[in-house]
Amino acid sequence: MFKIQTLNNIASCGLDIFSNERYTIEKECESPDGILLRSYYMHDMELPENLKAIARAGAGVNNIPVDTCTEKGIVVFNTPGANANAVKEMVLASMLLSSRNLLEGVSWAKSLQGQGDVVPKLVEAGKKEYVGREIKGKKLGIIGLGAIGALVANDALSLDMEVIGYDPYVSVETAWRLSRQVQRALSIEQIFSTCDFITIHVPLTEQTKESINAQAFGLMKKGVCLMNFSRGELVNEEDLRVALEEGILGSYITDFPNENVLGMKNVIPIPHLGASTLESEENCAIMAARQMRDYLETGNIKNSVNYPNVELPYFGQKRITVAHKNVPNMVGQMTAALAEHGINIADMINRSKGGYAYTVIDIDNSFDATIKDDIATRIRSIEGVAAVRIFQ
Ligand SMILES: NC(=O)c1ccc[n+]([C@@H]2O[C@H](COP(=O)([O-])OP(=O)(O)OC[C@H]3O[C@@H](n4cnc5c(N)ncnc54)[C@H](O)[C@@H]3O)[C@@H](O)[C@H]2O)c1
Numbered sequence: 218m219f220k221i222q223t224l225n226n227i228a229s230c231g232l233d234i235f236s237n238e239r240y241t242i243e244k245e246c247e248s249p250d251g252i253l254l255r256s257y258y259m260h261d262m263e264l265p266e267n268l269k270a271i272a273r274a275g276a277g278v279n280n281i282p283v284d285t286c287t288e289k290g291i292v293v294f295n296t297p298g299a300n301a302n303a304v305k306e307m308v309l310a311s312m313l314l315s316s317r318n319l320l321e322g323v324s325w326a327k328s329l330q331g332q333g334d335v336v337p338k339l340v341e342a343g344k345k346e347y348v349g350r351e352i353k354g355k356k357l358g359i360i361g362l363g364a365i366g367a368l369v370a371n372d373a374l375s376l377d378m379e380v381i382g383y384d385p386y387v388s389v390e391t392a393w394r395l396s397r398q399v400q401r402a403l404s405i406e407q408i409f410s411t412c413d414f415i416t417i418h419v420p421l422t423e424q425t426k427e428s429i430n431a432q433a434f435g436l437m438k439k440g441v442c443l444m445n446f447s448r449g450e451l452v453n454e455e456d457l458r459v460a461l462e463e464g465i466l467g468s469y470i471t472d473f474p475n476e477n478v479l480g481m482k483n484v485i486p487i488p489h490l491g492a493s494t495l496e497s498e499e500n501c502a503i504m505a506a507r508q509m510r511d512y513l514e515t516g517n518i519k520n521s522v523n524y525p526n527v528e529l530p531y532f533g534q535k536r537i538t539v540a541h542k543n544v545p546n547m548v549g550q551m552t553a554a555l556a557e558h559g560i561n562i563a564d565m566i567n568r569s570k571g572g573y574a575y576t577v578i579d580i581d582n583s584f585d586a587t588i589k590d591d592i593a594t595r596i597r598s599i600e601g602v603a604a605v606r607i608f609q
Pocket residue numbers: 275276277278297298300301304360361362363364365366383384385386387388391418419420421424425446447448472489490491492493
């Protein structure tokens with residue numbers, strides 16, 4: 218039996234993927250094999266001893282201590298692209314919301330309730346206060362052309378916007394998906410200095426943290442609309458306040474309001490609703506659960522952020538999986554440990570991702586529990602090995 222702990226609400230269609238015969242699913246759990254979560258902040262949490270995998274039903278993994286997990290051989294998954302359409306729709310809606318003064322106009326119209334038959338006249342007289350601008354022909358800058366950024370780019374083109382994107386690490390798959398009409402910015406400064414709307418779709422990392430700061434605001438055209446559906450910490454808050462006060466930013470639309478930001482001028486706060494659609498919650502839950510189940514039951518890895526994708530067909534054979542540092546002679550030491558027990562390797566795969574690697578070894582021989590324990594102990598004792606699992 219595997220134990221799964223859920224740290225947030227996960228759509229039931231995802232949890233249904235775990236059969237009752239092989240899994241228990243609990244919110245409170247002593248020593249889970251797997252953790253499923255959304256935005257739960259795990260950095261303050263002690264990682265359970267037995268934990269093998271964490272699956273984030275979503276894209277951002279900044280709430281998970283990924284480096285510590287990697288060192289401990291805990292595989293961290295996310296669900297690339299599963300909520301991208303939901304966020305894209307929010308970005309498009311946000312541009313329209315802000316450029317047409319919709320929020321202010323709607324709340325003014327509501328305030329007219331109680332004025333009786335004169336409401337239509339008041340509406341016609343007062344609507345001039347809410348005259349907006351069209352987004353057609355305006356220039357949209359997209360920072361980060363991943364799953365979300367690419368969708369936003371293509372759909373903004375179909376709204377007749379001019380679109381320019383910046384992403385020095387753009388993947389080949391995204392490049393194929395992007396319309397050729399999307400212009401390529403050679404520097405992030407080109408986005409800051411030329412766009413009417415700027416939307417950020419990069420992960421929060423040490424490199425991207427507070428990358429939208431006074432220097433960036435200093436280059437922007439007056440009145441630009443900045444949209445942040447990625448993470449609040451990407452923007453330096455003090456510099457943001459000044460940019461809003463000085464009118465450099467005409468509006469800041471953020472999915473990550475906090476006390477400080479709520480007090481700023483021309484902020485449109487959204488309560489982290491970017492991915493909150495039925496469809497996206499289901500997509501993410503199903504993808505996260507499938508990846509977790511496959512890893513727990515077969516050792517195969519798909520869509521991990523800290524270990525490589527590895528897939529070797531599994532049909533119940535004996536299998537050893539090893540998460541380890543990506544250094545020379547690791548496989549040699551593992552096979553030597555197996556050879557000592559006269560174990561023959563039927564199939565093997567080794568893949569690396571950055572400083573870590575993952576090896577799957579399928580074996581022909583049968584062995585008893587004592588040999589199994591000995592193999593596990595020997596492989597675990599190799600310097601650089603983070604975790605060993607034996608399936609039989
Ligand atoms: N508001 C929400 O509910 C919500 C939902 C989904 C994702 N997100 C956030 O949005 C982020 C992006 O999501 P995604 O699904 O598009 O992820 P993704 O991994 O598909 O795309 C991220 C892109 O950013 C690029 N990138 C990385 N560093 C960069 C840099 N310094 N400059 C320019 N580009 C850079 C990468 O090359 C990649 O193409 C997530 O990390 C998450 O924080 C928020």
